[in-house]
Amino acid sequence: xxxxxxxxxxxxxxxxxxxxxxxxxxxxxxxxxxxxxxxxxxxxxxxxxxxxxxxxxxxxxxxxxxxxxxxxxxxxxxxxxxxxxxxxxxxxxxxxxxxxxxxxxxxxxxxxxxxxxxxxxxxxxxxxxxxxxxxxxxxxxxxxxxxxxxxxxxxxxxxxxxxxxxxxxxxxxxxxxxxxxxxxxxxxxxxxxxxxxxxxxxxxxxxxxxxxxxxxxxxxxxxxxxxxxxxxxxxxxxxxxxxxxxxxxxxxxxxxxxxxxxxxxxxxxxxxxxxxxxxxxxxxxxxxxxxxxxxxxxxxxxxxxxxxxxxxxxxxxxxxxxxxxxxxxxxxxxxxxxxxxxxxxxxxxxxxxxxxxxxxxxxxxxxxxxxxxxxxxxxxxxxxxxxxxxxxxxxxxxxxxxxxxxxxxxxxxxxxxxxxxxxxxxxxxxxxxxxxxxxxxxxxxxxxxxxx
Ligand code: FAD
Numbered sequence: 001x002x003x004x005x006x007x008x009x010x011x012x013x014x015x016x017x018x019x020x021x022x023x024x025x026x027x028x029x030x031x032x033x034x035x036x037x038x039x040x041x042x043x044x045x046x047x048x049x050x051x052x053x054x055x056x057x058x059x060x061x062x063x064x065x066x067x068x069x070x071x072x073x074x075x076x077x078x079x080x081x082x083x084x085x086x087x088x089x090x091x092x093x094x095x096x097x098x099x100x101x102x103x104x105x106x107x108x109x110x111x112x113x114x115x116x117x118x119x120x121x122x123x124x125x126x127x128x129x130x131x132x133x134x135x136x137x138x139x140x141x142x143x144x145x146x147x148x149x150x151x152x153x154x155x156x157x158x159x160x161x162x163x164x165x166x167x168x169x170x171x172x173x174x175x176x177x178x179x180x181x182x183x184x185x186x187x188x189x190x191x192x193x194x195x196x197x198x199x200x201x202x203x204x205x206x207x208x209x210x211x212x213x214x215x216x217x218x219x220x221x222x223x224x225x226x227x228x229x230x231x232x233x234x235x236x237x238x239x240x241x242x243x244x245x246x247x248x249x250x251x252x253x254x255x256x257x258x259x260x261x262x263x264x265x266x267x268x269x270x271x272x273x274x275x276x277x278x279x280x281x282x283x284x285x286x287x288x289x290x291x292x293x294x295x296x297x298x299x300x301x302x303x304x305x306x307x308x309x310x311x312x313x314x315x316x317x318x319x320x321x322x323x324x325x326x327x328x329x330x331x332x333x334x335x336x337x338x339x340x341x342x343x344x345x346x347x348x349x350x351x352x353x354x355x356x357x358x359x360x361x362x363x364x365x366x367x368x369x370x371x372x373x374x375x376x377x378x379x380x381x382x383x384x385x386x387x388x389x390x391x392x393x394x395x396x397x398x399x400x401x402x403x404x405x406x407x408x409x410x411x412x413x414x415x416x417x418x419x420x421x422x423x424x425x426x427x428x429x430x431x432x433x434x435x436x437x438x439x440x441x442x443x444x445x446x447x448x449x450x451x452x
Contacts, residue, residue: 004096004442009077011054017071021064022105024056033082033100038090040327042338042387043411048090053080053100060105061120062182062190062212069188069210072099072439079184080441081206083122083153086145088324090413091157091205095443101210103152110213112137116177118215121152128216137218140167140175144323151214155179156206159408159419162254162283162319164371164380165245167219176202177217181209183434191434200430205415207445208431222285223309224253226318227292228269229301230277234259234357237278238350238368238379240299244282245370245377246348250292251285256322259357259366262384265330268316272305279304281318323382326367330384338393340364341408341419342381342400343373352403353379362386364396416446423447 015023024030034052038044054077059065072079078098085092094100106120112132117139119128125146129139141163143149149158155176160169167175178194181201190212193200201209231237234257241257244250260276263269273279280301284292286309296303305318312318321329327339344353357366363386368379387393397407408419416423428447431440438452 004078009054009075014071014075014077015055017074018057018067021067022058022060024058024102030054030056030100033085033102034094036085036087036090036092038088038093038413040088040324040331040338041411043390043393044090044413048093048413051090051093051095052097053094054097056100056102058102058105062106062180065101065103065106065182065210065212066188066190068099068101069182069184073184073186073188073437076437076439078439078442079210081152081156081210083150083156084124084145084148085153086143086149087153087157088410089157089418091444092153092441093413094441095413098439104150106212112218115218116215117218118213119151120213121150121211123151125149125151125154132218133221136221138221139163140217140219141170142319144319144325146319151216152211155202155211155214156204159203160371161323163219164369165252165255165377166372168372168374171199171203174217177215179211179215180213181434182212183209184439185434185436200426203420204427205441205444207415207435207441207448208427209434209440222251222253222287224283224312225286225289225309226305226307226312227282227284227303228273228305228318229280229282229296229303230274231279231299231301234278234366235350235354236299237280237301238353238357238366240295240301241280241368241370241379242348242350242377243299244280244292244295245372247291247295250288250295252283252288253285254281254283254319254322255368255370256281256326257366257368257370257379258326262326262330262365262367265333266321267329267333269305269321274304277304281322283318323369327382327384330365336387338385338387339410340381340383340385340397340400341410342383343406343408344379344381345404345406346373346376346378350379352405353381355403356400356405359399360396413444414446415444
């Protein structure tokens with residue numbers, strides 16, 4: 001059964017039990033910290049807009065997290081963990097009220113050594129990257145929200161991003177080394193998970209443990225040039241993306257391909273990209289620009305924007321037009337737009353992609369992010385969709401699935417109904433041990449809801 005905050009909860013006594021840990025009770029602030037970016041989905045807007053926590057608690061270290069966990073278990077109140085709240089599927093929206101555990105004050109980078117960093121969960125990705133780059137290393141991958149998102153939130157709710165063209169996704173073995181997790185037992189404790197055991201809590205929406213420390217692998221830092229290349233038609237742009245992805249000798253961090261008219265939504269780039277272009281947004285290691293230029297020529301592309309790594313460190317960042325920032329810019333012009341998340345099967349000829357592009361035309365505008373999946377380069381798509389009705393959206397999803405494309409549905413807050421599709425017995429088993437009362441982010445893990 002899903003844990004729900006009882007109307008009889010004595011919140012004054014609860015706060016007293018916290019013994020001085022920072023608490024926010026102001027209704028406006030609590031409502032603000034109960035939201036994330038679920039508003040990109042018209043389906044989730046309807047389901048989540050009235051969901052709100054009872055109060056927000058802001059611990060500064062693991063010892064305080066243990067105290068909060070103990071109080072929540074004692075008072076049997078739900079606890080929903082929050083990083084920066086940039087998740088897209090209502091991941092940190094409290095469905096059953098209770099405590100919002102805001103971890104943004106836990107910002108210590110504990111150590112950095114070649115190839116590995118150890119951090120508290122509230123460290124912003126951008127700050128970790130800045131620190132590791134001073135030693136010649138960088139975070140392997142980041143969401144386009146890297147300037148605000150936290151490391152804990154990326155592991156709890158993210159999947160991959162800028163850098164995934166080289167390193168794959170967060171779920172791939174080796175992309176998360178170790179975590180410390182606080183449990184919600186009668187006597188909360190800290191468990192350390194290393195190696196494959198990290199999958200027990202990786203991308204679990206904070207339903208089965210509070211991550212209080214993470215060991216994150218790093219990659220060698222490159223000076224990244226930022227470029228935009230236009231192509232005469234979309235499929236040439238897409239094929240260029242595939243070949244660039246497959247070009248092992250050209251080091252890259254981002255291959256984002258946008259069909260026309262998507263780039264028309266990029267207000268800050270309007271003077272750089274000709275109207276109605278099919279274009280590629282790219283981050284290329286500076287030493288590789290010469291062979292890269294040859295590839296562009298081979299595909300008949302035109303470079304319309306180029307910044308050196310040094311220039312790119314200031315002003316507009318191309319990464320902030322990629323991944324789900326593409327949707328953000330489109331929605332800032334037309335808020336009725338929504339999106340899909342699709343993984344196309346490996347096929348260097350891109351046949352299914354080409355079919356979908358022509359089949360849906362302007363209703364499903366093609367936006368690709370090339371990523372590495374099991375050592376093959378494939379297009380992941382975050383298509384921008386002209387929303388009409390929930391039924392039509394479902395029809396579009398079904399058509400993709402029936403044709404062999406994988407949809408990670410961004411219109412559900414249920415963990416298993418998004419990208420995973422199946423119940424994860426390892427995560428369920430771990431939840432049964434560490435959260436026996438089902439207090440962590442209740443209502444999100446289907447496996448638990450169905451079996452309790
Ligand atoms: P939150 O939203 O606060 O939390 C995310 C989930 O993790 C929640 O379920 C929360 O309960 C859980 N959680 C948070 N901290 C912990 C913890 N310490 N222990 C256990 N669970 C925890 N995502 C991508 O993967 N790639 C992208 O490129 C990308 N681009 C985006 C672009 C835009 C414009 C937007 C709005 C979102 C995008 N996202 C993307 C989604 C989101 O920004 C990222 O997943 C981000 O890393 C989440 O970090 P956060 O700190 O905001 O986490």
